Amino acid sequence: MTAERQWIAALAARLPKYGAGVRVGIGDDCAVLRPRAGHEIVVTTDLLLEGTHFRRDWHSPESAGHRCLARGLSDLAAMGASPLAAFLSLAAPPERMRPQGRAKKSWLDRFLDGLLALADAHGVSLAGGDTAQSPMGGVIADIVLLGQTPRGRALLRSGARAGDRLYVTGALGGAAAELLALGHGQSLRLKGATAHPQLFPQPRLAVGQRLLGARLATAAIDISDGLSTDLDHLCEESGLAAVIDAAALPVHPLAVMAAERGWAASAQGLALHGGEDYELLFTAAPAARVPRQIAGVPVTCIGAMQAPARRQPRMQLRSAGGSSEALAPGGWEHFRPR
């Protein structure tokens, strides 16, 4: 038995019992899933590449594994979907499969610890995938998430209407701020669930499901590339413009700390353009009663959608004094080569 097969056997052995929607999991040519009657399937795939989406010297293996699954779960959250199953394609250099340290765990074992802890928290079954040795020196992961929504009810980017209010969950700019801290070899101390928005972002599945179930949202997207870039996508798909109220932006406390240390020009800039927050951005009709908190997560109205006008920029940022400036998509490009 090759090291690869041994590793898969060890992985399969540690997986919890599959959820209700999984009829056949790991071990056949395909997994077999049984969605609920009257439901549609939503599907997303997300690459996580060492050197592009995480750095070995900044992200622990547990953080990389958590982030891998969080990327996909956040896409399900943006559709209002319930998770059905996850599939992981994973390639790594052989040395990452070898046990190391006191705990005798390999890098990949710890990666899976992080991934499976988040899967467990959201009741997601890992039902299959693929593995290979990476000839390229770094870890390569592709996460596939399948979810289900009642037929015709998935939250799309294209459903917003002029006059709709614009909302975000949680606070923005924290993931970018924590990444800046890592880049400076420092850590920013904060307590509680929001302490590590970069290393352990929390996908907003319960919020998305509530938005769909209560018919609150007209459109939704997750903030992976930064508010300005993802709002631009939402405007484009809905054929609308948007105005953001600068004073209303929920700026993450870590963004404030990062700006105070001089790592960023402003905390607001991080909130507007910093990516990887994995919060939800959604629209709701003006008459909709959107709670200030959903499933324990703060929800903030940050502006409104409007009909596009010829000489107006697609996105505007309105200051407290009432003046407006154009807002361009300036989303975070991670640490990709430019």
Add this chain to the structure above:
Amino acid sequence: MTAERQWIAALAARLPKYGAGVRVGIGDDCAVLRPRAGHEIVVTTDLLLEGTHFRRDWHSPESAGHRCLARGLSDLAAMGASPLAAFLSLAAPPERMRPQGRAKKSWLDRFLDGLLALADAHGVSLAGGDTAQSPMGGVIADIVLLGQTPRGRALLRSGARAGDRLYVTGALGGAAAELLALGHGQSLRLKGATAHPQLFPQPRLAVGQRLLGARLATAAIDISDGLSTDLDHLCEESGLAAVIDAAALPVHPLAVMAAERGWAASAQGLALHGGEDYELLFTAAPAARVPRQIAGVPVTCIGAMQAPARRQPRMQLRSAGGSSEALAPGGWEHFRPR
């Protein structure tokens, strides 16, 4: 607009209209699929890594793209499934996105040509995926295929019974033989659909669907790792042993040519252990009337399943003279580092 976004926009523009099962394709957080009522979903993911699953100096970009999709389609074929949609996660170094040569096509454009030609031939919609720049020098692809089967009817590896006959489609050893030729910088001339089993393998979707539809097969698997390895999987999942009739093996003519040139010890060895043929291996009840040809593909009975016995090897190869030897899984390991 980044080069990546431009490339995705160009890709989306060239895609044909989505098939019936795709309600929302590229452009939202997730694709939305609508399976047929009373059907289950089957899912498979397959990595295709440069240097592991293909070599740039041996495989043209079109071949790499074809093989990428063929890997996934072959898994659907082994379940007897109809394709619902494909998703492609793709990372490449920036220079592979740049137009080259007279046709002004980039390596990735040609990769997609190969992939989309096969998708078109089988009516498969590319409904989403992910892209990134590869920081690792080589092309990284992960193909995800979703298919559908009538509820409870998917062909599993575990369904074989003692006494069932064992069948394969097409001929075996051709893909390994053509790979040997590429390694020797030579080409083996052959005409027709079976001319390039390595560069352009043909997934047996129509055969699989017919096996399911006519309730012919009790179990099935595709031959990706080599007959001996994949039969071992089928035996294990079904809790059975198997006897192969050596004289009955449909040996690919390229395997004979490769052996004649001294690149392999024997053509039979390539047929037994050579991988990547993407033919189907299936079992059927002794009373089942299995045609000699299904959907234009030859079908050959190569042996039978039997109850496991204590002192007998799980797999045996019976020669024309009647003597038997143990057969061990010796599947092709591509050109992986060992």
